[in-house]
Amino acid sequence: MIMLDNRKKVLVVGASPDSVNQNTIMRSFVVEGFVDLFGNDYVEESPLEYSYVLAKKFEPNLIVAFGSCMPDECDYSLLRKACDELKIPLIFWLHDDPYEIDFNYRAISVADYIFSNDKWATEFYNHPNSYHLPMAASKSAHFRPQTCNTLQDFFFCGVAFPNRQQLIGDIAPLLRKYKTTILGADWPIDECEFTENRRVGNSELSDYYQNSKFVINIGRDFNLANDRYQLVPSTPGPRTFEAAMAGAVQLYFVESMEIVEYFEDGSEILLFDDLKGLTDIVERLAENPEARNSIGKNAQRRALKEHTYYERIKSMLEVIDI
Amino acid sequence: MYSVLLLDTKAKNPNHYLVNALMYALEEHPxxxxxxxxxxxxxxxxxxxxxxxxxxxxxxxxxxxDICQRVAEICSRSVVWFTEDPYERDVNVKASELFDLVFTNDAGSVKSYGAKGRHLPLAASEKYHFFPTHKSDHDYRYDLFFVGTAWPNRVRLINDILASLHDIKLKLALPSNEHLPEFSLGYPSSFYNWRVPNTEFCRLANNSSVSLSIPRDFSGCGGISVAETPGPRLFELAMAGTFQLVDVATLGVDQFYVEGQDYISFVDADDCIDKLNYYLNNPSERIVIAENAQKKTLEKHTYINRLDIMFGELSKVPEYKALHHKSVKVCKDKVLIVTHNVLGRGQFGGVEVYQDALTQELQDKFELYYYVPADSPASGLSYVVLDCDYIELKGYSATLAEGGSIDHYLSSSSHEKLFHQVLSEYNISLVHFQHFLGHMPSLPFVSKALAIPSVFSVHDYFPICSKFNLLDFRGGYCAPDVRSEKNCDICLREMDGAISGSQSKRRLFMRRVFEQFDIVHANSKSTLNMVKALYPTLKSELFKVEGIPIASSSVDRLKKESRVPNSGLNVAIIGNFTKNKGGDHFVRIFDEMRDCNISFNVHGAVAPEYFEVLRFMSNVNVYHQYTPSEVSGILENIDVSLHLSIWPETYCLTLSEVWKHGVVPIVFDIGALGERVQNSVNGFKVPFQDTGAVVEILQRILFESSELDRIRLNIQDDYYVSLPSHKQWVEDLYSELIDCNSSSISNVVTLGSLDLDLIGLPVNDNKWFKLQPAIKSTTEEIEEVTLYEIEEVTLYNETSRSLSEHLHYVVQYIRRYGILRASLKIVTVSLRRLGTFTVK
Structure with missing residues (x-):
């Protein structure tokens, strides 16, 4: 936590109304990061709908709108008005780039600073103060102590977007040799015996990460509003950091090498490019718990040191003029 | 020095990173x-x-x-850099006419542009593509790298390589599309069917010992020209510090790099495999070649280098464009009036009369056109442009993508493009939106994108609610400025079955529409306050308050003689006799004062629900709908007028008319009526909907005339607006906006097609209105009863309905229209059934 006279009051608001946002838990991680930095009394959180009233009452030094600009219900006019009246910066930290980037004109028109979860997408903001700021992990929510008890060999959880279905299908011969659990939504259960359409809460997910020998990391290739530039993401998503915080040994298919900026290949994360490469890794480590634990521990250490929301917020504040 | 405006002509461009790269280069160029x-x-x-x-x-x-021509007229020089020649050459040649110089990526296409054509290949960006070369062979993760669309020639080569080199560490991305034949590489497709961001493309290449450069082979595609200059990938890979094996089918490489020094070529699959093997086993030679290519690229093939060439050529082109857009205007500026209706077309009211008067006055200085729905009620499918004499010049068609009523829409690509077409076809200098009924609310985004200034006159509250008189499901004024917006959800659900949140969605969009105008013209302060209450974030500078004039240009007030006490009172109700205008209150007053020496004179169209009751009132004279020229005759013998609208009028032209004719008004204190009238000074003002107070005043002045005479003498000219002064106000406003903003073009080259998507402001949902899912009533088994249905089910259509159904509809009718109207309806039906009279 920083010195008292350097502390700033921060209001964290949802970038889309809570009435249409089903993912408010990530906002709580951002709040946690600010609380770790400035203390409880200096941080407030609000849905977008009530942000103007709370801003006028709380009088923060900055407002951070976190989330997505995609819903048509996103109206930032009052938020901008609050910032103009209080003479404070309005910051957006968007977490769904590039999948929803076509709607980010809504933030661009009002923001003083924009932070995007994706490095490549950041290049496409026509805004003088746009920066890259990846997602992260929450120590309180995602940290799990290492354990020797594994309940499955392979684990993946997520919506069965076509690219994920394709990859899981292609490595299924390998997965079948081991105890594999695939959870989430829209999985064609007739095709793979180890898939189950069951959604998992954020906390329970970390338990699965903790209890798996290997966690498969497959990004998402599914866009809701990415027609303008058809961008491909470069930065790994939040699950990469959350799984690392839980001490998982992640198997990461390389579609971008940006991952090496966050975790070291071989010692903190395991990169693969094809089925042979994946098989080599698995055969080497499946029955080597010490090696796996070392990788998991390294990843966790790196996540604690560099990939918490606390660290991200420190990076944000280095850039903002307040 | 150049102040550059950089535009990606392709609004949806997966290669937009090239523009970003050029942008960085421009920022650095001296x-x-x-x-x-x-x-x-x-x-x-x-x-x-x-x-x-x-x-x-x-x-x-x-x-x-269209946009490019307008921009070219503003900037003293304009150039285009075509990057898709020769494939798009035919189209590009036509477009090139707009520009002073044409740069093309393809050497073989230069001559197509005549004297303007220059060759300018694409390049690499240090920011995006540079990665330090590796010194040791052990630093490479991959042996061989290729990323590119799965053209058959590429697939064949890759398959040949895979067949020959089994242990090679290959990083491959061969995404396909629906135009290409299916293929297989003999291993799972998820490992090669993926896409990569451009910077990561270079980082992966940098981590590869060898990168392949294989062009697209169009030889099977019939008639497609072959590019004579390599594309950007060659330069990007060189900047990435990877060793390139280049297919000899790639033309023009030797203009930029030296074979053997900067790259190695291959002629076929066998040659490629041999050289691949060789260079994988000779890393030092390979790394030197990669370093050479990178060094040369940094020196000669960045976008800064390309800009040197561009600016060098540009310096030879004189700034003759600077003369063009300073030419003297030889014709009148053209103004397009967007409105719901014009005078003489079906039912019309004060707005149409105002438009007509104004248009006639402005003709000497402006050329005016109307843009209106072709049909009434507006279907949203056809529009016409009229001249100021209402002659139809051209008709247009539009489509509503999701069907239904245009009133439920916020945006429509078809309507936006159509509006763009109209603005360009008529070379419009300014748009004056008088009303949006029947039009797409998104039209102002189009005029804004074209930098055509626009004015919006707020004649009612359509921007605030689709119920533009602000009368809710109970039939009363809903006061949205002081009450919760949640009431709107309740009201719209009751009235139209709209889903919760519909109003909020509409207003959110309308706020953005407001931000597109240069000026919002409110007829009165009360109108302004209402708009600002609902849209508090709109800047005050956006608004101007100015009343609107009555049609007659004369401002001389008629003098009336003093009234003789007890001599009877002539009271006028002028304008449409409807519920909105206070019809129910008038009827109560007529009834209450039936035995008084007062003659009530109704001039205007009477709503059907009042026909019968007025017939039975002996103190009421009902006259026909009047024309503006008849007003003086109507008001000549009138002492008092009643203005009892149950919604906040934005101005009320009839108030101006009566003042001008020395008639004393009695008004409800709401909206502009309450604002304009000062009680006992220039009229009488009673609390809103205090019908009894109106009766009291009439009784008082019936028997005592001095107050009436005193007030009549107080009426001054500046209580209402004259046509000449308003004309001047509008003229000045138009002139100022056009001089500051106009981007009209001297010769329209062609018509573009702007919509919200192209402008870069997409929405998820074109409609604000969605129907609440149907709810079954368990007691009456009536599904999805909307008030539209209730409107259609008349109380006398009884043969097919049960008593409980009738009662249900009666209750709904009363809730919708009020007890008075329901009673009138019941009386009418009953009498009809008894056969005592027929309805005319």
């Missing part, structure tokens, strides 16, 4: 003082705001010639 990257939504306004003297259009595909 001959550039400033650079603005823009899009079709802002290009014209950016060109003006930043005083750009060089317009640089990049790519060429899907170019919007």
């Amino acid at each position: 001959e550039v003082s400033s650079v603005v990257m823009t899009d079709y939504g802002r290009a014209i306004s950016d060109a003006k705001q930043y005083s750009c003297n060089l317009f640089l259009a990049f790519d060429g595909e899907e170019i919007n010639l």
Whole structure:
């Protein structure tokens, strides 16, 4: 936590109304990061709908709108008005780039600073103060102590977007040799015996990460509003950091090498490019718990040191003029 | 020095990173003082705001010639850099006419552009593509790298390599599309069917010992020209510090790199495999070649290098464009009036009369056109442009993508493009939106993108609610400025079955519409206050308050003689006799004062529900709908007028009329009526809907005339607006806006097609209105009863309905229209059934 006279009051608001946002838990991680930095009394959180009233009452030094600009219900006019009246910066930290980037004109028109979860997408903001700021992990929510008890060999959880279905299908011969659990939504259960359409809460997910020998990391290739530039993401998503915080040994298919900026290949994360490469890794480590634990521990250490929301917020504040 | 406006002509461009790379180069170039990257939504306004003297259009595909022409007229020089030649050459040649110089990526296409054509290949960006070369062979993760669309020639080569080299560490991305034949590489497709961001493409290449450069082979495609210059990948891979094996089918490489020094070529699969093997086993030789290529690229093949060439050529082109747009205006500026209706077409009211009067006055200085729905009620499918004499000049068609009523829409690509077409076809200098009924609310985004100034006159509350008189499901004024917006959800659900949140969605969009106008003209302060209450974030500078004039240009007030006490009172109700205008209150007053020496004179169209009751009132005279020229005759013998609207009028022209004719008004204290009338000074003002107070006043002045005479003498000319002064106000407003903003073009080259998507402001949902899912009533088994249905089910259509159904509809009717109207309806039906009279 920083010195008292350097502390700033921060209001964290949802970038889309809570009435249409089903993912408010990530906002709580951002709040946690600010609380770790400035203390409880200096941080407030609000849905977008009530942000103007709370801003006028709380009088923060900055407002951070976190989330997505995609819903048509996103109206930032009052938020901008609050910032103009209080003479404070309005910051957006968007977490769904590039999948929803076509709607980010809504933030661009009002923001003083924009932070995007994706490095490549950041290049496409026509805004003088746009920066890259990846997602992260929450120590309180995602940290799990290492354990020797594994309940499955392979684990993946997520919506069965076509690219994920394709990859899981292609490595299924390998997965079948081991105890594999695939959870989430829209999985064609007739095709793979180890898939189950069951959604998992954020906390329970970390338990699965903790209890798996290997966690498969497959990004998402599914866009809701990415027609303008058809961008491909470069930065790994939040699950990469959350799984690392839980001490998982992640198997990461390389579609971008940006991952090496966050975790070291071989010692903190395991990169693969094809089925042979994946098989080599698995055969080497499946029955080597010490090696796996070392990788998991390294990843966790790196996540604690560099990939918490606390660290991200420190990076944000280095850039903002307040 | 150049102040550059950079535009990607392809609004949806997966290669937009090239524009970004060019942008960075422009920012660093010593001959550039400033650079603005823009899009079709802002290009014209950016060109003006930043005083750009060089317009640089990049790519060429899907170019919007209308916008580009307007921008070219502003900037003293304009160039285009085509990047898709020779494939798009035919289209590009047509587009090139707009520009001073044409740069093409393809050497073989230069001559197609005549004297303007210059060759300018694409390049690499140090920011995006540079990665330090590796010193040790052990630092490479991959042996061989290729990323590119799965053209058959590429697939064949890759398959040949895979068949020959089994242990090679290959990093491959061969995404396909629906135009290409299916293929297989003999291993799972998820490992090669993926896409990569451009910078990561270079980082992966940098981590590869060898990168393949294989062009697209169009030989099976019939008639497609072959590019004579390599594309950007060659330069990007060189900048990435990877060793390149280049297919000899790639033309023109030797113009940029030296074989053997900067790259190695191969002629076929066997040659490629041999050289691959060789260089994988000779890393030091390979790394030197990679370093050479990178060094040469940094020195000669960056976008800064390309800009050196461009600016060198540009310096030879005189700034003759600077003369063009300073030419003297020889014709009148053209104004388009967007409105719901015009005088003489079906039912019309004060707005149409005002429009007509204003248009006639402005003709000497402006050329005016109307843009109106062709049908009534407006279907949203057809529009016409009329001249100021209402002669139809042209008809247009539009489509509603999701069907239904246009009133439920916020945006429509078809309507936006149509509006763009009209603005360009008529070379409009200014748009005056008088009303949006029947039009798409999104039209102002189009005029804004074209930097055509616009004015919006708020004649009612359509921007606040689709129920533009602000009368809710109970039939009363809903006061949205002081009550919760949640009441709107309740009201719209009751009235139309709309889903919760509909009003909020509509207003959110309408606020953005407001932000597109240059001026919002409110007829009165009360109107302004209402708009600002609902849209508090709109800037005050946006608004101007100015009353509207009555049609007659004369401002001389008629003098009336003093009334003789007890001599009877002549009271006028002029304008449409409807519920909105206070019909129910009038009827109560007539009834209450039936035995008084007062003659009530109704001049105007009477709503059907009042026909019968007025017939039975002996103190009421009902006259026909009047024309503006008849007003003086109507008011000649009138002492008092009643203005009892149950919604906040935005101005009330009839109030001005009665003042001008020396008639004393009695008004409800709401809206502009309450604002304009000062009680006992220039009229009488009673609390809103206090019908009894009106009766009291009439009784008082019936028997005592001095107060009436005193008030009549107080009426001054500045209580209402004269046509000449309003005309001057509008003229000045138009002139000021046109002089500051106009981007009209001297010769329209072609018509573009702007919509919200192209402007860069997409929405998820074109409609604000969605129907609440149907709810079954368990007691009455009536499904999805909306008030539209209730309107249609008349109380006398009884043969097919049960008593409980009738009662249900009666209750709904009363809730919708009030007890008075329901009673009238019941009386009418009953009498009809008894056969005592027929309805005319």
